[in-house]
Amino acid sequence: MSQPRVFVTRRIPVAGLDRIETECNAEVWQEPLPPPRNLLLEKVVGCDGILTLLTDKIDAELMDAAGPQLKVVSNFAVGYNNIDIDEATKRGIQVGNTPDVLTDATADMAMSLMLSAARRIIESQDYVRQQQWKTWEPLGLIGQDLVGKTIGIVGMGRIGYAAAKRCRGGWDMKVLYSDHFVNEKAETGLGAQRVDFETLLKESDFVSVHTSLDETTKGMFNRAAFELMKPTAVFVNTARGPIHDQGDLYTALNTGQIFSAGLDVTDPEPILPDDPLLTLSNCVIAPHIASATVSSRDGMATIAADNLLAGVLGQPLQCRVTS
Ligand code: DGY
Numbered sequence: 056m057s058q059p060r061v062f063v064t065r066r067i068p069v070a071g072l073d074r075i076e077t078e079c080n081a082e083v084w085q086e087p088l089p090p091p092r093n094l095l096l097e098k099v100v101g102c103d104g105i106l107t108l109l110t111d112k113i114d115a116e117l118m119d120a121a122g123p124q125l126k127v128v129s130n131f132a133v134g135y136n137n138i139d140i141d142e143a144t145k146r147g148i149q150v151g152n153t154p155d156v157l158t159d160a161t162a163d164m165a166m167s168l169m170l171s172a173a174r175r176i177i178e179s180q181d182y183v184r185q186q187q188w189k190t191w192e193p194l195g196l197i198g199q200d201l202v203g204k205t206i207g208i209v210g211m212g213r214i215g216y217a218a219a220k221r222c223r224g225g226w227d228m229k230v231l232y233s234d235h236f237v238n239e240k241a242e243t244g245l246g247a248q249r250v251d252f253e254t255l256l257k258e259s260d261f262v263s264v265h266t267s268l269d270e271t272t273k274g275m276f277n278r279a280a281f282e283l284m285k286p287t288a289v290f291v292n293t294a295r296g297p298i299h300d301q302g303d304l305y306t307a308l309n310t311g312q313i314f315s316a317g318l319d320v321t322d323p324e325p326i327l328p329d330d331p332l333l334t335l336s337n338c339v340i341a342p343h344i345a346s347a348t349v350s351s352r353d354g355m356a357t358i359a360a361d362n363l364l365a366g367v368l369g370q371p372l373q374c375r376v377t378s
Contacts, residue, residue: 059103059367064090064111067131071356075106078364096120104367106131106359110324113138118146127366130376131359132346133157133214136268136295140378151362151372154213156354157346162217164345165263165293166225168317171339172289173261174198175315178336199260199287199314201226207259209275210266210294211238211247218263219245231255234266256283261291268295276300281307288313293345296322305331308338319345 063075063083075081082098084090089110090098099105099121107113109132118125128138129151143150171177175198182188182196206222208215211232222228223245230247232238233255241247252275256262262284266272276290276299284290290313292299301322307313315337321330324343332338346352362372 060101061104061106061363061367062098062102063106064095065108065131067106067359068353068356070353071358071360074360075363079104079367099125103127104129104363106363107137108132109134109137111137113143115139115142118142118148126369127151127363127372129359129363129366129372131355134267134295135376138376140376144378149362149366149372150376151359151366151374152376153355153358153362154374156358157351158213158217160348160351161214161265161293161345162221164319164341165214165218165265165291165317166221168291168293168319168339168341169261169263169289170201172291172315172317172337173201175337177339181336199289201228201261203227203229204260205229205231205258207255207262208232208247209252209255209262209264210234211236211241211249212265214293215263215265216241216245218265219247222261223247228261231259252280253283256280257285259288260285261289264290264292264294264298266294266298268297273297274300276304278303278306281312284313286311286314290316291318292316293319296320296324301330301332304338305335308332308335315339317341319343 058080061079061081063081065084102121103124104127106129113128125148127149128143130138133152133154135152138150140150175196179196206228208219211234219230219241223230230245231250232247233250233252237249281303308316317339319341320343358374362374365372
């Protein structure tokens with residue numbers, strides 16, 4: 056029997072890739088940058104399955120190009136805003152994602168950014184490297200305290216909960232959250248209070264974004280939102296760049312509407328070289344690395360491979376996304 060044909064849009068850890076290459080007739084894109092759209096459309100022709108990254112747009116055009124035998128799109132990410140889920144569901148194409156294995160790593164990244172932005176770590180490093188450190192300064196590089204402050208979690212899912220738990224356990228923070236759903240575990244375990252978005256913005260000292268990107272969350276951190284935040288507030292986004300309006304964030308940071316920001320995600324990615332955010336010392340920016348730990352990436356590769364291999368055989372996926 057011939058092996059299922061699959062296209063893998065980038066090299067992923069061997070924890071998943073080895074099995075895919077053994078059990079499928081697999082083509083793996085070897086370049087460091089994503090396949091250009093025209094090549095992606097060519098590569099998927101006749102495939103039973105595709106393993107995709109968040110940088111690959113999977114829409115009706117691509118599903119048409121692949122052909123009716125396409126059974127599964129396995130995304131190497133927990134987020135799936137790059138995929139038209141309704142279209143896939145309509146066509147009976149299963150879509151998989153990689154939850155849980157990156158929860159702690161992502162929450163840790165949110166904490167790293169929160170601390171870096173609150174305590175001006177990157178700015179301090181630049182100060183040292185630029186040989187501006189002349190003496191111990193009573194008034195130099197003053198940042199924000201964390202103990203006893205209020206964290207506002209936007210999106211109290213798995214990652215939001217893990218971030219809230221760190222803030223509650225580590226710094227005894229009061230936890231507010233905004234979400235469509237009540238999170239009982241956060242309310243009983245962490246004393247979290249569900250509030251509307253405006254209240255969260257007004258009352259939080261730290262605001263950390265953990266919601267998915269969709270039409271309702273796109274641009275939710277805009278001028279009006281930043282204007283409601285405290286001038287001492289720290290904004291952290293480890294979810295998706297388009298959830299904040301980058302121009303409005305620049306204004307908020309540059310005019311002192313908020314104290315600082317820590318971003319693992321930007322809009323677009325990579326951030327444009329002339330984006331004014333890059334000129335600000337109170338904005339820490341990382342290149343979307345929240346899940347970049349050994350166990351997270353191996354776990355993602357394992358689940359993505361499991362999803363792909365089950366999907367090409369027409370079996371239910373371990374982690375399936377539906378509309
Ligand atoms: C995801 O999984 O959605 C992250 O953004 C990348 O790991």
